[in-house]
Amino acid sequence: MSRTRKSRAGQRILQGAREALAFARGEADVSKYRVHVPAEVDVKKVRKKLKLSQTEFASRFGIPAATLRDWEQHRRRPEGPARVLLMVIDKEPEAVIRALEMA
Amino acid sequence: MSRTRKSRAGQRILQGAREALAFARGEADVSKYRVHVPAEVDVKKVRKKLKLSQTEFASRFGIPAATLRDWEQHRRRPEGPARVLLMVIDKEPEAVIRALEMA
DNA sequence: CTGGTTATACGGCATTGCCGTATAGACATC
DNA sequence: GATGTCTATACGGCAATGCCGTATAACCAG
Known part of the structure; x- marks a missing residue:
């Protein structure tokens, strides 16, 4: 700066x-x-909003299913960067898909 | 499904x-x-493309500066979700900022 | 009842996320 | 030159996560 x-x-x-x-x-x-990166993100809520199963959600957004599981079961908490990603998925899911389908 | x-x-x-x-x-x-989530992401390249200092980049995208540092210094590698986020930042940075400024 | 799909619950370990701090260039200013 | 500012590199360190597997429960369809 x-x-x-x-x-x-x-x-x-x-x-x-x-x-x-x-x-x-x-x-x-x-x-x-x-x-503003929220300290907590309701992952399951974000996923259900898109009406996807855990497997589908994980696949579509390039997140390992096992990791998604842990988040939804509150066994692990998504860390900083992951929370940011979840925010983007929540607000603009297509942007994420677009960014990934190019590769 | x-x-x-x-x-x-x-x-x-x-x-x-x-x-x-x-x-x-x-x-x-x-x-x-x-x-497609690449196994590696050239973080520094993504950042420089936006012409931001580490501190600015970190701040703008809600990533802790210490974490960004480790990535650029190859001391740590961004994990799955983080790599996805980096892809989105690379392709559509505004989408990320938009998702975060709402909060 | 059998099969398919989805989700919960753990064991487990390597590795990361994130905090701090110290040091080194680049510059600009005094 | 000395000094202050900004930026980036280099580590020490620890708790906690990421991600893999697998077992089990609950549904719904055929």
């Missing part, structure tokens, strides 16, 4: 900072440009 | 199978409905 636009610095939106002191300077701000 | 379209049963497309023998039957087939 120095080369890219950014502007409006004076907004104590802190966040992103995490890494180090950054916010110790009062600047706060930093990275994360208004991105 | 019994509730969902699919029909044409006689098409060794069965799919989902993977789990067990399924292909031990000669059916081969294989699940994945035409989805």
Whole structure:
């Protein structure tokens, strides 16, 4: 963030900072440009919304069935990047399919 | 797939199978409905294509900076779901941002 | 009752996700 | 030159996940 636009610095939106002191300077701000990754995602809900079985859902979105299972059974929780993916699948499933069918 | 379209049963497309023998039957087939998740993804390339610093990239797409670092430094490899996300970011970055800014 | 499909429940292990921090270039400014 | 800022590389470290398998339950159809 120095080369890219950014502007409006004076907004104590802190966040992103995490890494180090950054916010110790009062600047706060930093990275994360208004991105919100929920701590939890109702995977089963996302899947059912698309009316797909676990196997189908997994296949269509390139997620291993075993992993999907663990998520839905609350045996494991999708980590950061996985949660982001689930958000995208929830909002724009075709975008994901498009990105994958090219390859 | 019994509730969902699919029909044409006689098409060794069965799919989902993977789990067990399924292909031990000669059916081969294989699940994945035409989805291709590359085993490797050039994360740095995806990021640079968008001209973002690691911190910015991470922030914009809801990925922890530390995780992004590990990927680019080849210290860790993005797992399945993460690779899918990277594919989407590569092909349709705005879709990801859109999905996250709603929240 | 038998078969097919979907989903839940675990055992298990290698590997990752994510946090921190230290160090090294590049630049710009004083 | 010295200094401050931004960006990126390099690790130590641990809890927890990802993903594989398989066994079992619950349905529904023939």
